[in-house]
Amino acid sequence: MSIIHSGIPNNSRVNSLSISKHISIESLTFQQISTFCHVYEHGGYAGAAEALGMAGPTIWEHVKTLERLYQTKLFDRAGRNIVPTSNGNELYEMLRPLLTGVASTFDRMAERNDRLDTELRIVTGVRMMLEELAAPLRRFQQAYPKAKIRIRNADNVIAQQWILEDQVDLALMIEPPRQARDTKIHYESLYPLEYLVALPSRHRLSRQTKVHLVDLIEEPLIIGSSHSIGRRQIEQAYFRLGISEPLNVVVETDNSAVTLACVRAGLGVGMIAGHPRGHLTTSIKTRSIADEVGHVRVVAAYRKGRLLTDALLTLIDRIRA
Structure with missing residues (x-):
């Protein structure tokens, strides 16, 4: 009869694994990490070799050494190109911050x-x-x-x-x-902004203390382009409120300062994320639509x-x- 003590570790195996892990760590060099990250980012050995000023065979050997140390394949061949494996992707996500951190120590010192x-x-x-x-x-x-x-x-x-x-x-x-x-x-939160409607000073809605999205259905709108964060949040707000009429967009801009300039020029009603008392709005009336659209940071x-x-x-x- 054989008895297996499942709760007691095999000390010889644990020691063997510890020694093996120690050898792998000691064998890993900063240059190998840098080479691997450059191969990943350039999508091949040639681009990494040019960026690092190293010979192609050296680049290849560094990657192969990492594959031996981690006992996994990091790249697959795809025609004349190479693509990272799932393990290659995961290792890059772990090693790239280390590479960035080490590089930044020079400025710190x-x-x-x-x-x-x-x-x-x-x-x-x-x-x-x-x-x-x-x-x-x-x-x-x-x-x-x-x-x-x-x-x-x-x-x-x-x-x-x-x-x-x-x-x-x-x-x-x-x-x-x-x-x-x-x-x-890394994204570090700083301060909030609220969504605003920017109105020409004599616009009919400027007499209202509160403006709702439904009030803007037929208004000519000056708004961010379709891929902007503000545009997506505003469109989502219209959808949540069940407003099915399409936005009457007359001007698309790529930043809120240009949107406000267009409002000041009388081209329409603007929608921005900003401060209601910012100095760019001194000749413009603003009303918060944060209750319906929300805030951003x-x-x-x-x-x-x-x-x-x-x-x-x-x-x-x-x-x-």
């Missing part, structure tokens, strides 16, 4: 030793820059008088792309819906795994405050 020429590369929206960021940026400059700030304008899609391409350090933008977020980006977005410098942390704190 340089800042600690006062060797870092502080330059912050930011992407944001025009309305946000004009109405909300001026004061926080001024306070940041007082704390870091020698810092250089580069500001670019883009929508959410381009902003996230620039983060992943390391063209910017920080994106300040409307929080994207879950399905539009990138798993390689502005977020600070940066590459997942990145260790932020004190300067970037200070800037985010100034904006949140």
Whole structure:
């Protein structure tokens, strides 16, 4: 008769696994991780070799070494190209933040030793820059008088792309819906905005203290393009309320500052996410439609795994405050 003690581990097997795991960790190098991530991002060995300035066979060997260490296949051949396996996808999601984190330690240490020429590369929206960021940026400059700030304008899609391409350090933008977020980006909540109707000063609806979406059915609307977050939320609100009439869109814009300029020019009624008392609306009447459409939040977005410098942390704190 054989007796199996299921609750007592086999010490020799546990020790063997621990030794094997230790050997794998000791054999894993930062260069191999970097090579694997570049092959993944470039979709092949040739692109990774060019980006890293390394020979193709070396790139190939690094990937094969990782496959041996993890005992799994990371890429499959698809014609003349390679595609990641499901395990390759999962490993990339785990290793890429580590690679980003290690790379950012150089800036952290340089800042600690006062060797870092502080330059912050930011992407944001025009309305946000004009109405909300001026004061926080001024306070940041007082704390870091020698810092250089580069500001670019883009929508959410381009902003996230620039983060992943390391063209910017920080994106300040409307929080994207879950399905539009990138798993390689960290999103940090900053402050709320509400949805507003922007009316020409003498518009008939400006005499009402409250404006509803049903009041806007026949109005010529100035609104974000079909792929924008605000447009989708407004259309969803119409659907929830059972309003079946199509929106009478006369102008589509790619940012709220342009929408307000069009309202000021008398082209129609605008719908934006913003502040009711922003200085861009001084000659325009605004009414909140947050009860029907809801609120959104502005977020600070940066590459997942990145260790932020004190300067970037200070800037985010100034904006949140």
